[in-house]
Amino acid sequence: MSQPAYTLDHLTDEERAVVRPPLVLNRRTMGWISSYISSIVEDRTPTWWWAAISVTVPMTLMCFALLAYLISTGIGVWGNNHPVGWAWDITNFVFWIGIGHAGTLISAILFLTRQKWRTSINRAAEAMTLFAVVCAGIYPAVHIGRVWMVWFLAPVPNSNAIWQNFRSPLLWDVFAVSTYFTVSVLFWYTGLIPDLATIRDRCTSKLKKGFYGILALGWRGGNRQWRHYEMAYLILAGLSTPLVLSVHSVVSFDFATSVIPGWHTTIFPPYFVAGAIFGGFAMVLTILIPACAIYKPLHDLVSIGHVDKMCKIILLTGSIVGYAYLMELFIAWYGADHYERAAFWYRAFGPYWWAYWAMMFCNVVAPQFFWFKFFRTHLVWVWILVQFPNMGMWLERFVIIATTLSRDFMPSAWGMFHPTWVDICTFAGTFGLFTTLFLIFIRFLPMICMFEVKAVLPEADPHYGEARH
Amino acid sequence: MKSIAGNPEAPVHGIAAEFQSARELYLAAEKIRDAGFRRWDVFSPFPIHGMDEAMGLKRSVLGKIVFLGGLAGFFIAVTLVFAPTSFLYPLIVAGKPTNLFTVPAFFPILFEITILFSAFTAVIGMILMNRLPRLNHALFNWDRFKKVTEDKFFAVIESEDKMFSGRPVREFLESLGGTNITTIHED
Numbered sequence: 015m016s017q018p019a020y021t022l023d024h025l026t027d028e029e030r031a032v033v034r035p036p037l038v039l040n041r042r043t044m045g046w047i048s049s050y051i052s053s054i055v056e057d058r059t060p061t062w063w064w065a066a067i068s069v070t071v072p073m074t075l076m077c078f079a080l081l082a083y084l085i086s087t088g089i090g091v092w093g094n095n096h097p098v099g100w101a102w103d104i105t106n107f108v109f110w111i112g113i114g115h116a117g118t119l120i121s122a123i124l125f126l127t128r129q130k131w132r133t134s135i136n137r138a139a140e141a142m143t144l145f146a147v148v149c150a151g152i153y154p155a156v157h158i159g160r161v162w163m164v165w166f167l168a169p170v171p172n173s174n175a176i177w178q179n180f181r182s183p184l185l186w187d188v189f190a191v192s193t194y195f196t197v198s199v200l201f202w203y204t205g206l207i208p209d210l211a212t213i214r215d216r217c218t219s220k221l222k223k224g225f226y227g228i229l230a231l232g233w234r235g236g237n238r239q240w241r242h243y244e245m246a247y248l249i250l251a252g253l254s255t256p257l258v259l260s261v262h263s264v265v266s267f268d269f270a271t272s273v274i275p276g277w278h279t280t281i282f283p284p285y286f287v288a289g290a291i292f293g294g295f296a297m298v299l300t301i302l303i304p305a306c307a308i309y310k311p312l313h314d315l316v317s318i319g320h321v322d323k324m325c326k327i328i329l330l331t332g333s334i335v336g337y338a339y340l341m342e343l344f345i346a347w348y349g350a351d352h353y354e355r356a357a358f359w360y361r362a363f364g365p366y367w368w369a370y371w372a373m374m375f376c377n378v379v380a381p382q383f384f385w386f387k388f389f390r391t392h393l394v395w396v397w398i399l400v401q402f403p404n405m406g407m408w409l410e411r412f413v414i415i416a417t418t419l420s421r422d423f424m425p426s427a428w429g430m431f432h433p434t435w436v437d438i439c440t441f442a443g444t445f446g447l448f449t450t451l452f453l454i455f456i457r458f459l460p461m462i463c464m465f466e467v468k469a470v471l472p473e474a475d476p477h478y479g480e481a482r483h
Numbered sequence: 484m485k486s487i488a489g490n491p492e493a494p495v496h497g498i499a500a501e502f503q504s505a506r507e508l509y510l511a512a513e514k515i516r517d518a519g520f521r522r523w524d525v526f527s528p529f530p531i532h533g534m535d536e537a538m539g540l541k542r543s544v545l546g547k548i549v550f551l552g553g554l555a556g557f558f559i560a561v562t563l564v565f566a567p568t569s570f571l572y573p574l575i576v577a578g579k580p581t582n583l584f585t586v587p588a589f590f591p592i593l594f595e596i597t598i599l600f601s602a603f604t605a606v607i608g609m610i611l612m613n614r615l616p617r618l619n620h621a622l623f624n625w626d627r628f629k630k631v632t633e634d635k636f637f638a639v640i641e642s643e644d645k646m647f648s649g650r651p652v653r654e655f656l657e658s659l660g661g662t663n664i665t666t667i668h669e670d
Binding site: 043044045175179181182185186189190193196197208212215228231232233235236238241242244245246256257267464465469473474475476477 | 504505506509524525526527528530532533534535538540542546563567568571572574577579585592594598599601605609610613615617618619620622634639
């Protein structure tokens with residue numbers, strides 16, 4: 015077991031209060047952090063894990079089976095049809111890709127703004143980013159219908175020597191999403207290297223030692239290594255910050271650059287980015303709260319203070335989203351364009367009114383509870399309340415896509431969208447895929463960034479214990 | 484007691500000392516720096532704030548390398564979008580021109596590819612500058628060194644250093660408050 019390293023024992027309570035409120039509670043030591051977080055990976059697989067994965071793996075298989083059915087039969091097995099040519103497929107794509115944004119926000123933007131509390135949640139949030147982007151990536155790939163033609167998206171000429179249209183937002187999207195996924199993997203892996211070395215140095219079985227040893231690349235933790243490492247991390251954070259803002263902006267260009275009333279608005283990029291962060295933080299809390307309930311000592315690392323801060327971000331971004339909704343309505347009216355006005359009228363009072371008002375409730379009204387500390391600090395309440403953004407952000411994309419397409423310029427071209435069982439089950443299946451990947455992550459990789467948490471302990475400061483002036 | 488790690492027949496890699504806290508290591512690093520050693524390093528479970536100055540190291544040049552990587556990415560992207568659109572198969576779509584004035588419509592792809600190349604340069608550059616990946620290292624011969632990724636701190640003065648000599652280095656490290664002073668052999 016670990017030796018008791020440095021504590022604040024030599025300080026009186028008053029002195030301790032002057033020092034910043036600790037990010038790690040119960041005066042946990044470095045040794046404890048290593049051994050507890052590694053033990054999640056090293057211990058025998060718990061029963062709940064098998065129970066959970068025995069539910070999520072069949073869901074994942076269902077997703078894959080339905081995708082095979084879709085590819086072998088055709089897009090007609092979904093409810094997409096004229097005029098709603100984009101429906102649940104693109105709704106789900108935007109929904110999943112948006113969720114990813116919270117992970118990058120935590121890992122990059124909060125890093126650049128020196129928010130040290132991010133250290134205990136960034137690993138899991140980044141993992142969530144990757145898995146959400148995996149789920150998102152399925153949809154644009156399969157919704158093209160003839161999946162074997164997907165190489166048309168790659169920058170190579172087709173058999174008639176015609177190249178891709180690099181001025182098309184759909185191709186921008188391909189570049190943005192694939193870059194986002196690649197850079198997120200690099201960022202995540204870079205953050206993992208020192209922690210993989212920790213597990214390498216702890217494990218006893220040869221097989222595991224080889225596995226983690228190779229992944230850790232031979233990391234030794236010398237300051238000559240840390241020097242370049244910290245620079246690389248800073249640069250990656252600096253690159254990811256504009257990248258994450260660009261990704262959802264580009265996704266919104268798919269809509270905003272078209273001439274469809276209800277899509278053709280300049281507010282889309284910032285409004286999509288705010289919505290993505292809003293929905294993403296809700297998903298981070300949705301998975302972290304149960305994870306910490308299972309591994310109770312993690313509450314010393316991911317404390318109520320963390321949840322409180324994340325709820326505040328949800329409140330902020332939710333309010334930005336609410337502002338965007340109202341501004342959309344205002345501009346539709348103020349712009350005095352007949353079709354634009356009609357599009358928003360149909361959103362609120364047309365056949366999909368229920369989706370619009372449910373979205374309004376979930377994204378604008380429900381987060382307002384987070385003004386009250388009670389709701390930000392009671393985990394059960396937090397978990398219940400963040401389900402509203404989760405649902406609301408899906409509804410938002412559905413409202414934007416299906417409602418808008420169902421009624422464009424000519425009433426003769428109007429039509430309704432109805433999902434089929436394949437739509438519904440494929441979407442449910444992506445949750446299985448997401449959860450399966452997350453469960454595998456928890457079992458095989460340290461779910462909390464150990465070296466960064468150690469670095470925010472008071473004794474990590476080289477001037478710790480010196481007389482304060 | 485003279486403790487050694489690794490094969491005693493093999494050449495000496497360096498002499499290592501263990502420290503109990505970031506603060507002890509920091510103070511030791513300042514003294515090793517002032518003593519004039521060149522080939523040495525300190526090892527810790529996490530990056531220690533201010534250690535670069537304590538060791539007398541300059542800022543990492545990785546940033547400049549990444550700039551070059553990003554620049555390369557940018558020019559590759561320029562070629563990728565302009566060569567087909569303006570030269571190989573000019574095609575007017577949605578009334579957008581095919582000449583240089585298409586830059587706004589090309590901006591997203593130029594941006595993404597620049598970021599992609601910069602990120603790869605940052606990660607690969609960091610790994611190579613750290614002389615990684617490698618499967619083994621002399622320091623891994625020392626059992627106590629396993630704790631470096633947990634909660635222990637180490638300083639190592641390498642035999643490559645011009646001022647390196649067995650006994651005086653051991654005594655020097657001991658005078659800095661180092662414990663478990665060990666001679667590390669290669670292999």
